[in-house]
Amino acid sequence: MAVKRHALLLLLICRLLSTLGLTVAPAEPLLQLFDSGIVRLDPPALEAASSDFGALFTAAPTAVARPRSAEDVAGLVRSAHAAGSSFPVSARGCGHSTHGQALAPGGLVLEMAHGRLPGPRPTPVYAGGQHYVDVWGGDSWDDVLSWTLGHGGLAPKSWTDYLHLSVGGTLSNAGISGQAFHHGPQISNVLELDVVTGKGEMVTCSNEENSELFNAVLGGLGQFGIITRARIALERAPQRARWIRVLYSDFAAFTRDQERLIALSGERFDYVEGLVIVDEGLINNWRSSFFSPKNPVKIGSVAGEQRVLYCLEMAKYYHEEDGGEVDGAVERLLRWLRYIPATEFTTDLTYVEFLGRVHRAEERLRGKGLWEVPHPWLNLFVPASRIADFDAGVFRGILGNNTGGPVLIYPMNKNKWDVRSSVVMPDEDVFYLVAFLRSALPNSDDPTQSLEHLKQQNQEILEFCHHAHIKIKQYLPHYKTQEEWVDHFGPNWNRFIERKAEFDPNHILGSGHGIFHPSPSPSSLFPS
Ligand code: FAD
Secondary structure, X not given: OHHHXXXXXXXXXXXXXXXXXXXXXXXXXXXXXXXXXXXXXXXXXXXXXXXXXXXXXXXXXXXXXXXXXXXXXXXXXXXXXXXXXXXXXXXXXXXXXXXXXXXXXXXXXXXXXXXXXXXXXXXXXEEOOEEEEEEEOOOEHHHHHXXXXXXXXXXXXXXXXXXXXXXXXXXOOOOOOOOHHHHOOHHHHEEEEEEEEOOOOEEEEOOOXXXXXXXXXXXXXXXXXXXXXXXXXXXXXXXXXXXXXXXXXXXXXXXXXXXXXXXXXXXXXXXEEEEEEOOHHHHHOOOOHHHOOOOOOOHHHHHXXXXXXXXXXXEEEXXXXXXXXXXXXXXXXXXXXXXXXXXXXXXXXXXXXXXXXXXXXXHHHHHOOOOOOOOOOEEEXXXXXXXXXXXXXXXXXXXXXXXXXXXXXXXXXXXXXXXXXXXXXOOOOEEEEEEEOOXXXXXXXXXXXXXXXXXXXXXXXXXXXXXXXXXXXXXXXXXXXXXXXHHHHHHHHHHHHHHHHHHOOXXXXXHHHOOOOOOOEEOOOOOO
């Protein structure tokens, strides 16, 4: 039995070495990692790393690794770097990308989120006048919240709507939610990183030290290095959230109120988001659990002549000892908003429950078999000056009366974003996130639920913006050609390729994005 296993191991190593084209010297660390079980070549491991939440693209790696330290990551990347540009490496967090961004066709996937590192849980530190915590790049935000809350009631300041995402995964994009207007995206709340570059070097970086790498990696789509440690700024966590939703039929009033709310500097809400509602079903959709079942709302009963409704969503956080003041503060803030009278829905929950709202929706969808379906999501940053044109052409035009999933809309202040980071934003002080979070239902009789229909609509939305000269930027971007990437980065393309040449000269990292390599292939799991 032992002889057979040994023979199999040799066979697999030979396969790996021939794919890598390595001499034994650079392969040495790889062999050691293989021996210790960190590198895996078995079909279940390869299959699990071949697709993602989107289920739209598939690409099998040659090997999967579950690194247990930054040194493991560096050893693996050094081996791949030594093989030239032939062996792509991608970090994978929770695999919640939608367009194959964390895949490594024919290469190596580093499963950063596969279990916690050995050793004690991270604990917050107070130094230099602020609280922070150091976490592993593969840790999930959900875990970070529970560790920091458990030590002195602290928490990160800026979130995503859903916390089962890895720290490295969201910091490679930006990490946004309704707090971003005030605290900036998650990448604006990182104090320091440990990064393994595409050359396999381990580098500590911050705005003060190795700042070019620090800014390259933040929002850098995994192109410049693998985040092994992130130092996240913390604050005293609120205990409760007053969560309010109000409805509008007038888009101008809706966006005027949203933009006024994010401009407030004194008394303000802590979270501002919004939803576009074009179909009856979606007013009570998976992102808006608290409208139903107690207060089901019929679009027709409030929208009048308008077919589309806009829901402004706000939250005021508070500490229990200040509970007596929250009613007054909310009333003062709501007083000047111009929503449809009698469409105010309020709930009050713990801060942790509020942050866990999308995870609860996930559990409901999983129960109905509606989570593991294709997700042709489209996320756009739209300049505020053109959001009314976007409404007329898309929400009240292309979408028809069935969106296939929640459509989020909320503005953010650009001055909370660091233009030195790699993230790409519109060239305006205020821009909106518009997120089409749609699910295709492959076996539905309704053709508007098909993957083909939703992909076609996404394309129409992009073409509409192009023809109307609305200078949108994709968030969590996906493109098929390098020309489109050049267009996406615009004036920052040169900076992008200079950084790539410096930190990943062999172009081994982040191949799933298809910037320097062919994109992964469309998935055949759910044909359109
Ligand atoms: P993966 O999909 O595993 O990887 C994403 C990218 O990051 C890849 O390019 C990968 O190579 C790179 N990467 C991963 N780990 C590292 C690392 N350690 N170092 C360097 N690069 C790395 N986003 C928001 O901003 N706001 C939201 O509110 C939000 N809500 C979401 C809700 C759901 C249900 C889902 C599925 C996604 C949501 N997202 C949201 C999108 C999400 O932030 C991104 O898809 C993110 O990349 C997912 O993190 P992940 O750990 O799954 O990353």
